[in-house]
Amino acid sequence: MYKVTLSSKDIPKKWYNIAADLPVELPAPSQTEEGQQLGNLPKVFSKGVLEQEMSTERWIEIPKEVRKVYKMIGRPSPLFRATGLEDYLDTPAKIYYKREDTSPTGSHKLNTAIAQAYYAKKDGVERLTTETGAGQWGTALSLACSMLGMECTVYMVRVSFQQKPYRKTIMQIYDGDVIPSPSDKTEFGRKILSEDPNHPGALGIAISEAMEDALQDEKAYYSLGSVLNHVLLHQTVIGLETKKQMEILGEDPDVIVACVGGGSNFGGAVFPFVKDKIDEKIDCKFIAAEPSSCPTLTKGEYKYDFGDTAGLTPLLKMYTLGHDFVPPSVHAGGLRYHGMSSLVSLLVHEGLVEARSVKQGDIFKSGTTFAKCEGVVPAPETCHAIKIGMDEALECKKTGEEKNIIINFSGHGMLDLKGYDDFINGNLAD
Amino acid sequence: MYKVTLSSKDIPKKWYNIAADLPVELPAPSQTEEGQQLGNLPKVFSKGVLEQEMSTERWIEIPKEVRKVYKMIGRPSPLFRATGLEDYLDTPAKIYYKREDTSPTGSHKLNTAIAQAYYAKKDGVERLTTETGAGQWGTALSLACSMLGMECTVYMVRVSFQQKPYRKTIMQIYDGDVIPSPSDKTEFGRKILSEDPNHPGALGIAISEAMEDALQDEKAYYSLGSVLNHVLLHQTVIGLETKKQMEILGEDPDVIVACVGGGSNFGGAVFPFVKDKIDEKIDCKFIAAEPSSCPTLTKGEYKYDFGDTAGLTPLLKMYTLGHDFVPPSVHAGGLRYHGMSSLVSLLVHEGLVEARSVKQGDIFKSGTTFAKCEGVVPAPETCHAIKIGMDEALECKKTGEEKNIIINFSGHGMLDLKGYDDFINGNLAD
Numbered sequence: 009m010y011k012v013t014l015s016s017k018d019i020p021k022k023w024y025n026i027a028a029d030l031p032v033e034l035p036a037p038s039q040t041e042e043g044q045q046l047g048n049l050p051k052v053f054s055k056g057v058l059e060q061e062m063s064t065e066r067w068i069e070i071p072k073e074v075r076k077v078y079k080m081i082g083r084p085s086p087l088f089r090a091t092g093l094e095d096y097l098d099t100p101a102k103i104y105y106k107r108e109d110t111s112p113t114g115s116h117k118l119n120t121a122i123a124q125a126y127y128a129k130k131d132g133v134e135r136l137t138t139e140t141g142a143g144q145w146g147t148a149l150s151l152a153c154s155m156l157g158m159e160c161t162v163y164m165v166r167v168s169f170q171q172k173p174y175r176k177t178i179m180q181i182y183d184g185d186v187i188p189s190p191s192d193k194t195e196f197g198r199k200i201l202s203e204d205p206n207h208p209g210a211l212g213i214a215i216s217e218a219m220e221d222a223l224q225d226e227k228a229y230y231s232l233g234s235v236l237n238h239v240l241l242h243q244t245v246i247g248l249e250t251k252k253q254m255e256i257l258g259e260d261p262d263v264i265v266a267c268v269g270g271g272s273n274f275g276g277a278v279f280p281f282v283k284d285k286i287d288e289k290i291d292c293k294f295i296a297a298e299p300s301s302c303p304t305l306t307k308g309e310y311k312y313d314f315g316d317t318a319g320l321t322p323l324l325k326m327y328t329l330g331h332d333f334v335p336p337s338v339h340a341g342g343l344r345y346h347g348m349s350s351l352v353s354l355l356v357h358e359g360l361v362e363a364r365s366v367k368q369g370d371i372f373k374s375g376t377t378f379a380k381c382e383g384v385v386p387a388p389e390t391c392h393a394i395k396i397g398m399d400e401a402l403e404c405k406k407t408g409e410e411k412n413i414i415i416n417f418s419g420h421g422m423l424d425l426k427g428y429d430d431f432i433n434g435n436l437a438d
Numbered sequence: 439m440y441k442v443t444l445s446s447k448d449i450p451k452k453w454y455n456i457a458a459d460l461p462v463e464l465p466a467p468s469q470t471e472e473g474q475q476l477g478n479l480p481k482v483f484s485k486g487v488l489e490q491e492m493s494t495e496r497w498i499e500i501p502k503e504v505r506k507v508y509k510m511i512g513r514p515s516p517l518f519r520a521t522g523l524e525d526y527l528d529t530p531a532k533i534y535y536k537r538e539d540t541s542p543t544g545s546h547k548l549n550t551a552i553a554q555a556y557y558a559k560k561d562g563v564e565r566l567t568t569e570t571g572a573g574q575w576g577t578a579l580s581l582a583c584s585m586l587g588m589e590c591t592v593y594m595v596r597v598s599f600q601q602k603p604y605r606k607t608i609m610q611i612y613d614g615d616v617i618p619s620p621s622d623k624t625e626f627g628r629k630i631l632s633e634d635p636n637h638p639g640a641l642g643i644a645i646s647e648a649m650e651d652a653l654q655d656e657k658a659y660y661s662l663g664s665v666l667n668h669v670l671l672h673q674t675v676i677g678l679e680t681k682k683q684m685e686i687l688g689e690d691p692d693v694i695v696a697c698v699g700g701g702s703n704f705g706g707a708v709f710p711f712v713k714d715k716i717d718e719k720i721d722c723k724f725i726a727a728e729p730s731s732c733p734t735l736t737k738g739e740y741k742y743d744f745g746d747t748a749g750l751t752p753l754l755k756m757y758t759l760g761h762d763f764v765p766p767s768v769h770a771g772g773l774r775y776h777g778m779s780s781l782v783s784l785l786v787h788e789g790l791v792e793a794r795s796v797k798q799g800d801i802f803k804s805g806t807t808f809a810k811c812e813g814v815v816p817a818p819e820t821c822h823a824i825k826i827g828m829d830e831a832l833e834c835k836k837t838g839e840e841k842n843i844i845i846n847f848s849g850h851g852m853l854d855l856k857g858y859d860d861f862i863n864g865n866l867a868d
């Protein structure tokens with residue numbers, strides 16, 4: 009077996025909402041000073057996603073319009089077996105990787121972008137604003153808006169904007185309006201720039217700018233690419249498809265690994281399996297891989313904090329490095345976030361999910377090895393999951409265990425080759 | 439129907455050799471001054487591909503080792519229906535696209551790279567040398583060599599080397615040794631550089647350098663990414679898979695379009711269908727799309743010419759602009775070639791295949807439209823086929839015909855975004 013494909017009609021009909029099955033209740037967002045539990049969110053979010061954000065229904069129907077666009081972009085994504093990597097590692101483990109890079113924008117992000125654009129359009133809104141770090145999310149939302157006939161404004165973390173000029177181009181191909189953040193378009197951006205005109209930017213700042221923009225415009229909503237419950241909900245198509253694919257193979261997973269920035273590809277890949285573990289149907293280890301330079305889960309505190317830098321979001325109970333934490337400019341821009349999804353945080357806190365941090369040099373080494381063995385060049389973010397997956401496979405080599413290891417291959421690295429170039433030429437900081 | 443996938447075991451077991459079914463005999467390569475019909479080729483080509491180059495057997499078995507690597511890289515590739523583009527064009531035609539971009543290196547080139555590396559290794563050779571224009575071929579051969587445990591040296595046309603710095607990086611990830619051409623590594627390169635130190639390079643020059651390198655080293659063979667019969671033979675997996683996918687749909691093609699540089703993705707996509715046309719099983723139009731800046735088929739002469747600039751290859755009967763023709767530095771670097779596959783040339787000359795040329799501005803316009811409708815950003819080369827496919831679909835809108843149009847989607851444009859950037863910002867020359 010080299011790959012398991014599914015046909016268009018196998019796209020899940022419902023998203024899985026883990027809020028229905030948590031071992032303890034999810035701490036609700038805390039009231040802000042203005043007295044609203046969700047802060048400004050109800051003003052800038054669609055009815056559809058707000059309802060999903062608070063829902064404890066186990067299964068939430070995927071609108072047929074959303075399923076149609078999922079089909080157009082090629083879902084379900086294939087599950088591959090990494091036989092080349094297994095041979096190279098000389099491990100008895102079976103390594104699988106779920107190919108979210110096969111989406112037209114090269115990552116899992118379209119899964120929620122399409123849903124969010126759909127619900128916003130249903131409310132009569134014409135434009136979505138958002139932030140982007142590595143560029144994957146802004147690209148996905150630009151395309152989703154283009155496919156659904158909406159406009160899109162993307163505040164892009166300045167350091168990514170500079171490191172990845174062609175990320176801007178691909179968003180522009182999809183008619184996205186791309187603005188480097190901090191920018192002079194918003195009050196918050198102007199404030200940051202007045203303090204430091206060369207500020208490299210951070211995801212938290214870009215979130216604040218995008219929210220401020222949407223709050224000023226009646227015909228605009230704001231869209232978030234990770235962290236929130238509804239985003240992780242939309243991403244569960246990944247895990248639901250993977251479950252079907254493993255069933256076809258007649259195998260149960262023993263280890264599932266995904267990288268974490270805000271937690272959405274991780275949540276999407278593992279939540280449907282977490283339910284099976286809670287139900288004692290499988291005995292599986294779930295590992296969240298994060299960068300050592302932004303060690304939210306491994307070194308952060310579990311407490312209420314803002315999701316953005318300016319404090320416009322509600323306070324969320326999560327692992328956090330503090331909402332004013334500015335991580336160094338590592339290549340895995342998509343993982344440079346001070347906080348973490350409340351759902352993922354709770355599962356880590358309850359011991360259902362394990363977190364590990366990985367160094368930048370090691371992840372590019374793993375990514376290069378993977379590329380030589382399997383062909384596909386992983387995004388730097390994805391390399392974190394690959395590094396941990398390889399560690400687990402090497403552990404199996406020691407113990408002789410024939411474990412099934414699934415790596416969520418969240419995206420390809422075709423637009424992140426600068427990091428590889430630095431790695432190859434020895435210019436990479438750990 | 440949005441996509442038709444096939445499982446790994448559906449990979450064809452045999453390549454289709456159109457030499458067995460040509461309406462007239464293929465003119466043999468002409469003797470060089472040294473008196474050898476194949477010139478230097480027997481010294482630098484494997485026994486396997488030399489045999490295939492001259493073969494008139496209709497079906498040639500794909501070695502199981504090659505099929506295994508085809509499986510590892512995800513073959514068979516999916517066939518997609520472009521419903522978004524159909525809606526946008528408001529055409530009664532059905533538009534399909536065969537996704538060769540889903541290969542790890544992003545194009546069809548791996549199909550022959552894997553086969554060539556396999557046969558070379560079988561002869562005990564340790565290194566392959568080659569040229570690359572756009573970079574797709576060098577990337578594919580680097581990966582194929584890496585997966586089969588061989589070394590790879592790539593002479594890359596200088597203008598591409600400069601326009602696409604990260605193409606070099608991806609080849610280096612696969613352990614390829616990348617040298618800008620003309621270079622000082624070969625006698626021919628030094629000669630060119632002494633005349634013009636800033637020479638932009640051309641595919642013909644890079645071929646000469648790579649051949650010279652291989653001729654100097656007993657343990658090296660030379661590998662060509664297009665033009666020759668065995669290369670087109672290996673690419674027929676594309677068309678054979680597409681036939682099976684159309685059979686599943688219960689549809690016959692009316693139009694098949696592919697771009698042409700040396701002719702390999704075109705040949706691979708259409709040859710299995712050309713046989714059906716000769717056998718009068720289908721009535722299908724085959725269109726080769728080439729750039730107006732390098733109009734080999736539409737303005738070239740059908741005669742014997744060298745495949746490279748220095749005259750190291752045998753003389754081939756083909757459409758040619760002359761082996762000293764240096765095309766302008768357009769973005770579709772993969773189509774900047776003075777000559778054309780003898781097989782494709784013969785089919786054009788016999789009227790079985792139609793050729794059309796397309797302007798650079800128009801191809802980026804079509805590519806951008808396609809990306810907005812379908813998501814995937816096509817390579818500039820692929821945009822040529824898309825432009826013609828869209829023209830055909832618009833023709834159907836006038837006539838009301840519900841034709842089945844297949845576009846061979848030869849590669850994605852993730853590493854070609856400079857061209858799109860120039861197009862968006864109005865910096866593109868026609």
